[in-house]
Amino acid sequence: EAGVTQSPRYAVLQEGQAVSFWCDPISGHDTLYWYQQPRDQGPQLLVYFRDEAVIDNSQLPSDRFSAVRPKGTNSTLKIQSAKQGDTATYLCASSLSARANSDYTFGSGTRLLVI
Amino acid sequence: GDSVTQTEGPVTVSESESLIINCTYSATSIAYPNLFWYVRYPGEGLQLLLKVITAGQKGSSRGFEATYNKETTSFHLQKASVQESDSAVYYCALRDTNAYKVIFGKGTHLHVLP
Numbered sequence: 726e727a728g729v730t731q732s733p734r735y736a737v738l739q740e741g742q743a744v745s746f747w748c749d750p751i752s753g754h755d756t757l758y759w760y761q762q763p764r765d766q767g768p769q770l771l772v773y774f775r776d777e778a779v780i781d782n783s784q785l786p787s788d789r790f791s792a793v794r795p796k797g798t799n800s801t802l803k804i805q806s807a808k809q810g811d812t813a814t815y816l817c818a819s820s821l822s823a824r825a826n827s828d829y830t831f832g833s834g835t836r837l838l839v840i
Numbered sequence: 841g842d843s844v845t846q847t848e849g850p851v852t853v854s855e856s857e858s859l860i861i862n863c864t865y866s867a868t869s870i871a872y873p874n875l876f877w878y879v880r881y882p883g884e885g886l887q888l889l890l891k892v893i894t895a896g897q898k899g900s901s902r903g904f905e906a907t908y909n910k911e912t913t914s915f916h917l918q919k920a921s922v923q924e925s926d927s928a929v930y931y932c933a934l935r936d937t938n939a940y941k942v943i944f945g946k947g948t949h950l951h952v953l954p
Contacts (some may be wrong), residue, residue: 728885756940766845767931767944768886782940816886820940829942833885 727751729832731817737838738807746802746835750819756780758829759792759802760816768816774800775822807839842867844945846932852951855924861917861936861948863932875908876933876942884929884939902926905942927952 730749738744750757756775761767771790772782776797785792789808794800804811814836818829846863853859867873877889877899890899895910906917915932932945 758940765946767933767942767946768942770941771938822940828888828891831886 727832729817729819731815731832731835733835734833735836735838737840739840740808741778741806744804744807744837745790746817746837748800748802748813748817748832750800750817751800753829754819754821755797756820756822756827757794757800758820759800760818761813762816762834763813771802788810808839809839811837812839813837842869842934842943843912844932844934844943846930846945847948849929849947849949851948851952852953853922854953856921859917859919859922859926859950861932861950862947863915863917865913865915865932865934867913867934870934870936870939873934873936876907876935877904877906877915877917878931878933878944879928880931881928881946889930917927922950922952924952924954926950 732747758773759771762768770793772785774794777794789805792802814834815834816834818831820827843866847861874893875889878886879889880886890901892899892908895908898907904919906915910912929947932943935942
């Protein structure tokens with residue numbers, strides 16, 4: 726089966742610019758996650774969806790970050806006005822909630838540099 | 841809160857040497873945490889290496905082993921004889937059985953010298 730696909734692979738922005746990241750999860754996976762991974766840190770959950778519904782976005786900086794999954798398949802994460810502190814790799818993962826202890830499958834990530 | 845602490849890297853070993861990467865966890869809000877080791881090889885995405893969902897059990901994969909020790913809240917990763925191809929970043933992680941959020945450690949860079 727195809728894996729989790731993310732694009733773009735890299736993005737370089739100046740502070741104040743906007744950027745969107747796109748994720749195509751594994752077909753049939755109803756749960757989708759966005760993680761932020763700063764350099765030399767572990768991934769940290771930003772938001773996750775079950776189908777099109779946001780289940781937990783408590784760690785998403787709501788003033789500048791937004792995430793949608795309108796049809797319960799692909800998802801977009803957007804940063805409205807990027808800051809240098811947003812420099813990180815953004816990871817998307819998906820899983821099948823119906824399976825007990827379902828494992829995540831991660832995409833390769835989008836590396837963002839804000840200068 | 842819930843957290844994971846692991847060996848700070850980088851860790852450098854020579855091929856055929858043994859390896860241990862320490863991992864301890866705190867699961868104050870999770871009664872039965874599931875424990876994981878993930879790995880990211882150079883140029884690749886994060887992937888699951890092994891997992892254990894029951895305390896006292898051992899997981900193994902690709903020659904690596906880790907035992908879920910609830911008494912010491914540890915889940916150390918071990919390998920008897922590493923290979924150059926094991927060079928990667930290793931992440932210890934935990935998750936609540938009935939939840940979806942995975943909490944990761946900071947990662948340990950492993951360099952295996954030929």
